[in-house]
Amino acid sequence: MPLTRRRLRFSISFHACASVCWLVVGCAESADQPxxxxxxxxxxxxxxxxxxxxxxxxxxxxxxxxxxxxxxxxxxxxxxxxxxxxxxxxxxxxxxxxxxxxxxxxxxxxxxxxxxxxxxxxxxxxxxxxxxxxRARVLAFDPSRVKREELPQTWEALSQKKWASRLAMANPLFGTTRGHVAAMFAMWGDERATTYLKALKSNGVQIVDGNSAAVRAVIDGRADWCMTDTDDVWVAQRDGANIELIYPDMGHGDTLWxxxxxxxxxxxxxxxxxxxxxxxxxxxxxxxxxxxxxxxxxxxxxxxxxxxxxxISISDRMSYDDIADKLELSAATARDILLK
Amino acid sequence: MGRWLWQVVRAVGVAALVATLVVPVAALLVRALRCDAGTLLSVFSERYWMLLAKTVGLASGAAVLAMVLGLPAAFVVGGRRSTLVTGLVVLPLMMPAMVMVFGWQRFWGPYTPGLEGWAPWLRAMWCWACWYWPVVALMVGAGWARGGRAAYEAAVLETTGWVAFRRAALPGVARHAGMAALVLMAVMVGEYTVPHANGVIVLSAELMAIAEGEPFDAAGGKIAVGCVVPLVMVAAIGWVVTRLWGRDTTRRDDVGALQVGRWRATIVVAIVAVTVGVPTGLLMLNRDVPSWFRELIVTYGSELAGTFGVAAATAVVVMCIGVAAVSVRGTLAILLATLAMGVLPGALIGESMLAAYQRIDVVYNHWPILVLGLVGRYAWVGCLLCWLAMRATARDQVESVRLEGATSRGEVVRSLLVHQWPTLAGGAFLVLAFALADVDVVAIVAVPSPRMMATILVEKFHRFETGMMVSIGLTMVLAIVPAVALLSMAMRYGRRRA
The missing domain is CATH 3.40.190.10 (Periplasmic binding protein-like II)
Incomplete structure (x- = not known):
């Protein structure tokens, strides 16, 4: 059958309509699929x-x-x-x-x-x-450069010059780091937490893109230890990275879970x-x-x-509601101090 | 191209232009106007200026490195015709930046003794340079072809080679080098992936964070305001470049139709081998690669298909926009508007799409918003290529088309663009490669399905999943090889016809 201009037009129209139908069907939403x-x-x-x-x-x-x-x-x-x-x-x-x-x-x-x-x-x-x-908030480190017993046992001690200058932490406006900073405000009080953030800043803490970037900074030798979550350490270990962790105390006998x-x-x-x-x-x-x-x-x-x-025993001495209440204040303070 | 099909292409192009440029920008402006001035101006914090300075520093260093890599290739490409060489030069530009970064990270290893603090910066500069040197090669090559080489060959008859080059060729080439540096700065200021993957926080990352972290109304407005300074800066550099070297009045000389000699081609091959071959090769150096590919297909088969579908749709729509732009009045204004949109950070483009289409379920909940976002970002490619294709058309061809009965502007363009299909096809492949590698826009306008492979790749990087990272990265590189081959074939065909 010869390909006339009319047939060509019909063919193109047909395929265009079929494509549009396919696209519409493709965009249809099923009530069963959440x-x-x-x-x-x-x-x-x-x-x-x-x-x-x-x-x-x-x-x-x-x-x-x-x-x-x-x-x-x-x-x-x-x-x-x-x-x-x-x-x-x-x-x-x-x-x-x-x-x-x-x-x-x-x-x-x-x-x-x-x-x-x-x-x-x-x-x-x-x-x-x-x-x-x-998941727990932990301090990750490279055991080939740092001995476990040398590390601080509390989160608050991290603001000292000798620790903060080699510390990497994720952007405190996002993810679990945001919650961790809010927990400091909820558990230590606004003034003490603000002083802590100022000390971190003045003592040279490194702010990186995210928790995994903080772990990468330790692996690459750009930092000696970092604040992160347990799972970031486990996946880095699975990939062969020489990295370990400790659970510093938030002040109530446990880290933040x-x-x-x-x-x-x-x-x-x-x-x-x-x-x-x-x-x-x-x-x-x-x-x-x-x-x-x-x-x-x-x-x-x-x-x-x-x-x-x-x-593992999980301390019930902290209230997630109290921490959530501090999210806005702590994020604003962290932005003003750490991200200036 | 039949009149009927031509009308369809133009209609799609005009509709897409409105949908990806006019509506989102208007929606973003409306949102920005809802915010008070204090909220919008709060973006200009100390951190903003510090990150802007860091970005400019990083981009400047990368631009210098890109010049070093690109200039030798420019003098090979300029004025000498080889589709293979041109195809090779385009290859790094089409390679996904993340893949390049992963490959180089394997080369550097975990430590750079004594350079811990600076290593991420140097790595980011190097990766940017490896990615963008073709811009220098193509733009300076064009300057060399337009008159630099002819002037040099005339001058070298009377004096030494270096003096001839400095006095006769350099003034012509310097303008193109300046413009290439400008383009690099503009692109790098909005680029997010390379600094991010190297652990350097730059302005585009901050804008991305604002897009994700701020309330919906404030985010778009703040990013838009935050983009004003870099845009003004780039425009100012452009103005300085133009003032320094004036308008380009040289015409393409006729002595440029030489074949590329073997040793000259070797220079380009060597640069491509270093910038593309090394990182790709390092990713392939693992005996588990075949099993990683199997795992990729099993886990992400549908995402792969969906990603290619979205990228292909983007490529087609972008070229329709290009065709529409050159067939209506105000082509230059449209080109400039799409270029301005193209250099904006992806976060802003994504935000503008969300602002425009949040209430239209069929767009917001599905792949169309991905296509619209990507088209918004890469529409400039289609407009620029169609504009260049029309400018390259000889006056006598236009007259002959008019004599054949084409009366309106649209009919003239239709008759001329039919012969430029290799350019259009090449542009489509280029957009396809860009869309496959885009992270910024698709991260903001993410939908349940399809998930774009570039965002999955970033996730694998952060989860230390080497196998998946390598297999996805290599798949994306493999995808661009046929694109580059087809682009070369299209160029060869176009030249034969010419």
């Missing part, structure tokens, strides 16, 4: 979402955080989306921003079926969030699917999965800790 805003590291997030898919046959649609904004970026997106949220579920690698979001009315009240064995301190009284797998949080977003468009996912994410199975992953999160469920032989 959308998750996830700031848990992608490597571990993928494992958890795959487990959900295996268990339910539903594939969640996930937006992960970016390295620049971490959890804060996703939280600000939820705020900006307001009453038209794109996400149904928040799976956050920290708790303080989740509490703030709950207080601002962006999270729905929903008690997952699987949280009976979660201690009360790790659940919101109004059931707007549930906390699972903990930061849980992962799960929450259903208010006005969710796929509420039922979102609830299913929240049930799963808050379950012991996910805690176990995170504990056995390279992230090595410590379960909040004491029984699970015993099963996994994680002989």
């Amino acid at each position: 959308v998750v805003y996830c700031s848990v590291d992608e490597t571990f997030g993928l494992q958890v979402m795959a487990a959900f898919e295996d268990a339910t046959g539903i594939t969640p649609r996930v937006v992960y955080d970016s390295e620049a904004g971490k959890t804060t970026g996703l939280i600000n997106r939820i705020r900006a989306e307001g009453d038209r949220p794109r996400a149904d579920v928040l799976f956050s690698s920290e708790i303080f921003n989740t509490i703030r979001l709950a207080d601002e009315g962006f999270l729905a009240s929903y008690k997952p079926a699987s949280v009976a064995d979660v201690p009360a301190g790790f659940r919101d009284k109004q059931n707007r969030w549930t906390a699972i797998g903990l 930061i849980p992962t949080t799960v929450a259903l977003i208010a006005n969710s468009r796929r509420e039922e699917a979102g609830q299913k996912l929240v049930d799963f994410l808050a379950s012991g199975a996910v805690e176990k999965l995170l504990a056995e992953s390279t992230s090595r999160n410590v379960p909040v469920r004491p029984e699970l800790r015993r099963q996994l032989k994680m002989d």
Whole structure:
């Protein structure tokens, strides 16, 4: 059949229409597929979402955080989306921003079926969030350059010249470092924490892009030790880096433990699917999965800790709500002092 | 190109121009106006000026290094025709910057004795130079071709080579070198990935942090205000360059149609081997590479396909914009507007897209916002190439088209651009490569699906996942090789027709 101009036009029109239809279908949203805003590291997030898919046959649609904004970026997106949220579920690698979001009315009240064995301190009284797998704030160092016993045993001692001048820390406006600084304000008081930040600055602390960049600074020899999270050290060790950690005391006999949080977003468009996912994410199975992953999160469920032989006692002498209340003040102070 | 198809391409181009330039900028301005002046001006903190100074310092050092790498190649490329050499020169520019950084990090190793404090800076400068030297080679090469070489060859008959070069060729080439430095500064001031991967915080990283960390209304306005100073600075340098060396009035000489000699080609091959071959080769030096690739396909097969789909759609739309821009009035204004958008930090472009399309679900929740963001960033490529293609058209060709019955501007452009399809195809491949490697824009406008491979690559870097990092990086490099080959073939075809 000869290719006439008319046939060519028809062919192009047909394919253009077919393409548009395909694109529209491709953009259609399924009511079964919850959308998750996830700031848990992608490597571990993928494992958890795959487990959900295996268990339910539903594939969640996930937006992960970016390295620049971490959890804060996703939280600000939820705020900006307001009453038209794109996400149904928040799976956050920290708790303080989740509490703030709950207080601002962006999270729905929903008690997952699987949280009976979660201690009360790790659940919101109004059931707007549930906390699972903990990571600790630690001091990471290269044992070939620094001896473990030489390191300070408290976070507060780090502001001294001999420590701060060789210390790297992540941008205090983002991620768990933001929460860590807020914890200092909540536990030590505003004045003492402000003095501490000033001492860090005047004694030469290095501010880097993020926790993993801080670990990299230690590995590269640009810093001798850094403030970071446990999982950043574990993954660097897996890659062969010569790096170890200690758990300095925040002043209450323990370091700061930061849980992962799960929450259903208010006005969710796929509420039922979102609830299913929240049930799963808050379950012991996910805690176990995170504990056995390279992230090595410590379960909040004491029984699970015993099963996994994680002989760690978590102090309950700090209130996450109190720390969340200090987020704004501490971030503003840290910006003025450390990021000037 | 049939009239009907031509109308479709133009309509897509005009619509995309409005959707990626006019609407987002307007939306951003509306948001900025909602903020009080104090909030907007708070971006100019001590830290801002310190980071701006750091950025300019870093970019200046990298520009000098890029000159060192690019100038030898410029004198090979300029005036001598070899599609292979030109293709090779374009190759580093198309390589994802993150991949280059990872490769070089393996070369340097964990320690640089005595240089711990400066090592990240030096690394960032070197990686930028390895990436951007083709800009110098192509721009200075163009100056050399336009008259520098002819002037030099005339002068060398009367005096020594160096004196001839200094007196006759240098004035013509210096202007192009100055413009190349300007382009490098403009691009580097908005670039985020290379300093970030090397552990250096620069202004673009700060703007990215503002985009993610500040409340939605304030973020866009603050970034926009924060971009004013670098833009004014770049414009001022441009003005100085133009004042120093005046307008380019030289015409392309006719003696440039020489073949590249073997030893001259070797210079270019050597520079490409150092800047592209070494980092890529170092990434491949591992016996686990095949298994890493298998893991990549299993884990990220759909993301790979989605990323290529988004990049391809971006390339097509960008070239439609280019075609539309040259076929309507105000081409130069459109070109300048897209160029201005292109040098802005990706964070601002991403923010402007969110501001414009947050309420339109079919765009905001899916891949179209990725395409729009990337088109906003790279529309200048299409506009510039189509504009250059039209400028390169001889006057008699235009007259002949008019004699054949083309009356309107659009019909003239249609008739002429049909013969420039290799340029359009080459531009599309270039945009495809840029879109594949982009991190800044796609990090801000991220959607559930597809996840762009460049952002996954950054994540793997931060999670110390060497295997995935290498396999994703090499996949992105492999993707640009056919693009470069097709670009060379397109150029060869175009020259044969000419």
